[in-house]
């Protein structure tokens with residue numbers, strides 16, 4: 001869809017900080033609050049903006065850390081619908097955080113989040129592998145998150161400038 | 167800081183003739199306090215883009231640890247020449263008209279030392295970067311302040327120049343986009359002052375280190391005007407646009423005879439700029455322009471925010487056309503800029519720089535750098551707003 005340069009600017013700002021206030025956002029792009037609100041409404045309606053979310057480092061919250069695994073899945077595509085039907089069956093599981101169709105050695109990349117490794121293992125063996133068109137799965141567990149959605153976790157690159165400079 | 171009036175016989179008269187920077191004085195005060203929001207910083211809040219840092223590591227890994235040519239790596243001068251010509255229509259020969267220096271700071275010093283004899287008068291258009299007048303004094307020249315006015319949007323007028331020129335005048339120092347006012351002069355406005363400059367056969371030092379940070383109009387250099395190239399030294403560098411202040415890398419563009427003269431001084435005083443920094447700069451020019459564009463867009467958004475917000479809290483401020491400073495007037499508080507900045511720091515923990523440190527025309531204003539996070543800017547607006555409510559007459 002056609003999106004003008006102010007709209008792109010708004011998108012870039014909220015992609016970085018979804019919590020920016022309407023007032024601040026309007027000032028930053030030199031529009032009125034009503035205009036910015038209009039842009040947001042329109043882009044939400046057109047499903048350009050899908051949701052406003054936060055990137056959270058759950059490892060810092062006691063007892064809340066999840067285990068994440070990326071599973072390479074080979075499937076037999078079906079006549080007429082290719083991979084779409086099987087993809088739909090997979091992404092509807094609530095455990096599935098993300099799903100991508102890939103080129104290369106396997107077909108689908110499934111990102112699963114669970115409370116424990118055994119919970120994920122159970123999901124793979126009980127739910128995923130047993131789907132008719134699934135030929136094989138390879139499960140990779142994530143050991144540590146360094147960067148996610150463009151956000152670096154703990155990079156220590158804080159403001160190192162002295163307080164007053166020429 | 168107390169300035170001793172007694173002449174110290176150990177120290178040179180020229181060094182005793184100059185004052186320590188007012189910025190330094192304010193730094194000493196601010197740095198004793200915690201939890202302050204600083205709008206006092208005249209440098210980018212971005213860390214140098216990663217590929218540039220990476221290029222410097224790699225140059226060290228490959229063993230590029232020796233001196234470069236005095237004028238700087240030829241490769242870098244070629245890249246500077248290409249960049250300045252494409253970006254600002256300033257074509258200069260990499261062999262004889264480009265000189266790589268230790269920051270724009272050294273470049274300014276070289277230009278003044280190469281052009282100014284003891285007793286020569288140098289017009290310094292103020293408010294402006296704090297180093298100009300002291301550098302002139304250290305070279306034995308006589309700085310002559312021309313204070314621009316808020317009513318003229320801090321642009322220098324032909325009449326102001328004309329009034330300051332004497333038979334001893336040799337050179338005019340200008341800086342647009344300006345630190346601290348953010349003022350930008352258009353081609354037409356520069357044209358008017360160029361007539362005066364030519365009429366009196368003066369030279370120009372044009373500090374264009376903020377050229378990339380021009381928001382409403384694209385930057386126009388005075389060196390592009392008819393018959394101005396031969397009498398102008400253009401100063402620029404990597405500090406601001408490329409977020410490389412700590413690398414200490416700048417450059418000059420100047421006619422061959424002036425470049426050769428500056429090179430002579432540079433070769434005896436600095437030898438050459440830092441080698442890893444030069445490799446970083448090379449990468450910045452070859453692959454860093456997209457990063458510059460992103461940073462400039464971000465400064466522009468923050469500028470828009472600050473200008474609107476200051477209007478809302480009753481802090482009168484012209485719209486800065488470039489750089490990353492706002493220079494609002496604080497006259498309706500009744501304080502002078504030093505008092506205002508100090509009270510604001512003590513009561514609300516916001517550090518700004520008093521306008522008087524930037525020379526004539528700066529009194530009654532404060533410099534607020536918006537090269538800081540949006541969160542800091544939002545909070546600083548709240549605090550300054552609260553402060554003004556208490557102190558506006």
Ligand SMILES: Cc1ncc(COP(=O)(O)O)c(C=O)c1O
Pocket residue numbers: 166208268269270271272295341344345373375402403404405411414415416
């Ligand atoms: C107008 C102006 N010129 C020159 C400089 C110094 O730049 P550099 O870091 O390249 O020495 C500054 C730094 O604040 C500046 O504002």
